[in-house]
Amino acid sequence: MERRKFIQLTGLGSIPLFFGACSLPEIEEGYDVAIDSNRLRGHVLREQLSKPVSRTFENDLLVIGGGVAGVAAYVTAQQEGRNVALLETNSYLGGSAGGGNFKSARFAKGAHYDLIYPSYYGKDALGLLQKAQVITQNEFTKEYHFIDTQYLIDPKKESTCMRFGERVHEPLSDFEDLPVFEKLLQPYLGKMPMPTRLIPQELHELNKIDFHTWLMQQHSFSDEFIRAVDYQMLDDWGGTSKEVSAIAGIHYYMCRDYSKSPELLSPPEGNLYFVEKLLGLSDYQNIHLNTLAAHIQETENGFDVKAYNFEKDQVEKFRAKQIVYAGQKHSLQYVFPKAHRPELMAEASAWISINFVYTRPKEKVEHVFWQNDFIGENKNFMGFSDSRAQFDYIEKYDVLTAYYCFAPEEREKLIAFEKDPSGIIEQTIVYLKESLGGNYPEKLKYANVNILGHAMPLPKPGYLLNDWNQNRPIQNFTYAGVDTGNLPLFFEALDSGIQAVKGLAD
Known part of the structure; x- marks a missing residue:
């Protein structure tokens, strides 16, 4: 099979067993599909x-x-x-x-953003990013800033989360366990740099146990809270809290001071x-x-x-x-x-991203968010990003990009999706409509399915x-x-x- 092939979807086709039995609303019709996979x-x-x-x-x-x-x-x-x-x-x-x-709409097939870097990060990488005109350093505060500010995400539009059918601000929002969790992690702020090779030697013991074990040794966290933590571990590391190391879990939350809303850059590509x-x-x-x-x-x-x-x-x-x-x-x-x-060697999780390109309506849509986390029964579906909260394209398209994460033992499922993507595309549209409600875009023109078989090493x-x-x-x-x-x-x-x-x- 060629690395890239095009098909036309005019109906639902067959829903793979991956989704189980489900009731689907009225589906989209008449859009082009591209499949991007280098497996063969x-x-x-x-x-x-x-x-x-x-x-x-x-x-x-x-x-x-x-x-x-x-x-x-x-x-x-x-x-x-x-x-x-x-x-x-x-x-x-x-x-x-x-x-x-x-056409004029650019989109990310995989990784799609980064946050500004603290001054204690690795000097070699910071220096190269300065040479490349990606970041600049304030000579007085010594803090770094992104140069292309037009791609910064407005913190007010940065994120929302659909958690088991309920709208919350972020995956961990409103849990009673959250203050205990934050207090537990706070001592590690400033001690979790990138690259991780710079992490102090005295913290290397945290690389020997899994994050879930470490957490439960400190406090009896609820199953619901751990489920939300697991979502975040899957979203960035490709594994649950029982699979990733404690040092990886702590690093996720403490590699920056997130209380200060660090700059978040997400260009169209x-x-x-x-x-x-x-x-x-x-x-x-x-x-x-x-x-x-x-x-x-x-x-x-x-x-x-x-x-x-x-x-x-x-x-x-x-x-x-x-x-x-x-x-x-x-x-x-x-x-x-x-x-x-x-x-x-590490085991590698697999990913699928799907770029949905829509014709932009004449009137601007309000109350949309860039990052839309989604915690539901389907643990593979991670959510989506929405370009309407990001920036205005040069011409006339809006893009929703959805993400799926699969465990290493689930990699065979990607072959089935590569052969027939109709099921995963249409089920994703169901999730998008559930999350966006009346803000779901009309006139889908194009869906780009990106299959990444060895996308992410699992930091066990x-x-x-x-x-x-x-x-x-x-x-x-x-x-x-x-x-x-x-x-x-x-x-x-x-x-x-x-x-x-x-x-x-x-």
Whole structure:
């Protein structure tokens, strides 16, 4: 199957068993659907790789993987004046921070925002973001601020939550347990920086137990409160409080002072904005899209990488003295077994995002919120973002982007959705209508289904704080990405790319 295919939906079709029996309201009709999945790209046929090499490239450094970490490594190397090339399997850069568009409407396929960074965060990443004109620092207060203020979310329109059919401000709002919870976490404010490798040594014990156990050791929290906490853990970490480490759980709430309403930036294209800003520091040379690194071999002078170019249907060879591997680490067992590190691997949760593009009405809709959390019987559905609370597009479209999270053992469900997305699309519309009521947009024109099979490493106890580049098996081969002992966050990915290049120079 091609990575991207288009179909026309004019009726409901079959609802997968994933949803169970349900009563559906009148459905949408006559909109286009795109499916974005690179699942099959990783399974290049042996016959394709057996073709003769059509072209050979030579570089000092080869970065494999064009997500945030890979782009950060590529840009950092160029800033150092190195001869560097970048390989990316997809037709776009950004990975889970990729973006898309329908006519004039741009949207995020995955990660879609970030919050301003405290001054105690990692200096290397902060410095690169300053160079890229993403942030600026006040010379008197030393606080950082986003430069493109037109993409800041108004705190009054920032979030709302539908919690088991009731409207609340946030997932934890109005619980009797909330004051106890906040008091329990308060001592950790300022001690949970990013990157997480900077967390003080005395707190590393929190990486050995799960968040639920740690919480219940402090206080007997109600089942309803824990369910809301679990929602937030799933939303950011891909697992419940019983699955993620205590250090990951505490970090979620204490990595910033949220009582001060930190700046929240959400551009129309999501975190692809940051990728494009970083690339503005480069000369855009030697970037190879639609190119899968299929086999890596050590040589006397470095490495030979056999790659398959999907666009040109040809095999290419890349010779490099050093490699930064920023691709998905589970692939190393096939691509380069010597560099595979199963003892450090994390399970990965899977995600689906669906961008719904609507024709904008003549009259502006009021009382809408950017982030719409949704806690209900379907634990996979995380909620949606609403561009109408975000900014005005250049032309005439509004975008709702819905998100689903699936446990590692549920990954097979994504294959069914890839084959027939009608069920998940129409059920999502049910949730959108339930949450928005009379503010649900009319005239759906387009739905873009993004399937991310290994989107988020699950930070279980023992996963964080492991430096993949320490005691690595091959000195001229470093690792980058959130799946190298990091939390699945933009700043973590950015820092890992920088450190991977610095590690090669050490």
